[in-house]
Amino acid sequence: MRSIHKAAMKKRRRNICLFVSYDGTAYHGFQRQNNCLAVQNVLEEALTKVCGDNIELAAAGRTDAGVHAKGQVVNFFTDGKIPFLNLPRAVNRFLPHDIVATSACEVERDFSALHSAKSKLYIYKVYENKIPDPFLRRFVWSYEYDLSLAPMQRALSYLVGKHDFSSFKSAGSVEGINPVRTLYDASCTKEGDIYTFRFFGDGFLYHMVRNIVGTVVKAGNGRLNPDLMPEILAKRDRNFAGKMAPPQGLTLWRVYY
């Protein structure tokens, strides 16, 4: 694993913020890994070629294996001289088709894509049909049983606001992390056979969105009374919520600073 001395990196002159969009199907998540392909590996390699110095970046959201991003934000320090307006097209030449740099800007030294983030919007899509759609399959959870919108909307309504979301936090979370988060929006709309879930909040625990969707879909399928959501929240225990929804329906839509 590459590791650049933090102090050496901080001596570099420019702090660049880059917006990135990717189809996560082929990757073992965003975060750099040793023995499998992560989005970060590919991005850092391409940026290193374009900037001329060894790039190590920080990202707003560490999306899991198979999860997508429309508006991932990263930042990195460099002495490279490329004008930031030219950076996206330059780096896209070294990126595979499923990862695209969409825009860039130069930011103040103390900006961190990870730590400066104020809130994030995640979108999760469920496709309700007995027959899956080969054109959607990479980007939706194909659900072959019946769903109703109203109980899902009702279940979601209990999640809006400031809560302890321990019941929706997967094992593997960082120990001792504060499980209290605020959701400004947790809603669902339907268009055709597609249910679109929106989660807008100040932060998300490990697997939180997918665990919420798995639980809410259970309500939509009639196997869970949506009015039990406050009780599930109050238990602060993962065992009381539903199964985790699969990764491919989830997209990190936008990060707000």
Add this chain to the structure above:
Amino acid sequence: MRSIHKAAMKKRRRNICLFVSYDGTAYHGFQRQNNCLAVQNVLEEALTKVCGDNIELAAAGRTDAGVHAKGQVVNFFTDGKIPFLNLPRAVNRFLPHDIVATSACEVERDFSALHSAKSKLYIYKVYENKIPDPFLRRFVWSYEYDLSLAPMQRALSYLVGKHDFSSFKSAGSVEGINPVRTLYDASCTKEGDIYTFRFFGDGFLYHMVRNIVGTVVKAGNGRLNPDLMPEILAKRDRNFAGKMAPPQGLTLWRVYY
């Protein structure tokens, strides 16, 4: 290559018509091939498992490598007893996620998905943006230069009707094939950054849609006077038309009988 004696196959009791949808990105086209993976290989193998006899099928359209289908139609003869209503879900269990059987019916013995087809609808999508979109890239031609809708619509208008389309036929076509085809519709609409081309006609020559799109996009980019289309048609020579558009923008949308 498998080859079932035609006469033996015709003795089978049932003629089944199956509707199939696929993302063609991973395949070397529809038609069965020896040393690479075609949609037909995969479909026949899955159908053979479900039906219990060696399936050989005929398809309405032999889509090229990388071309998709939303409404491909195939038919095959079988003695298998599975009710046709159960067939799609049964065969989908043996199909990869990018090929899906959407419905099936039992048809008369003389029905042929290929020869009974009266007309076909092809859709071609172009995404006009300097930055490609990783979520669309499998299904559009990413075009980074400027396009105008009006000259493309004008160029297309000359193609509607009965014409000799030799200028839009790639080498590699079957020799001596009649190059006269009728297009009932050849049009283009725009929504956001996406241009959607519709081609509805009684038949299509080898690469005809992609050669037309390549030529029309040249008009949209200001490098071809759209009023030259009648002249290009009249030349009956492939060298006078534009370059062929890439496969991933093309989808066989529907076949009419």
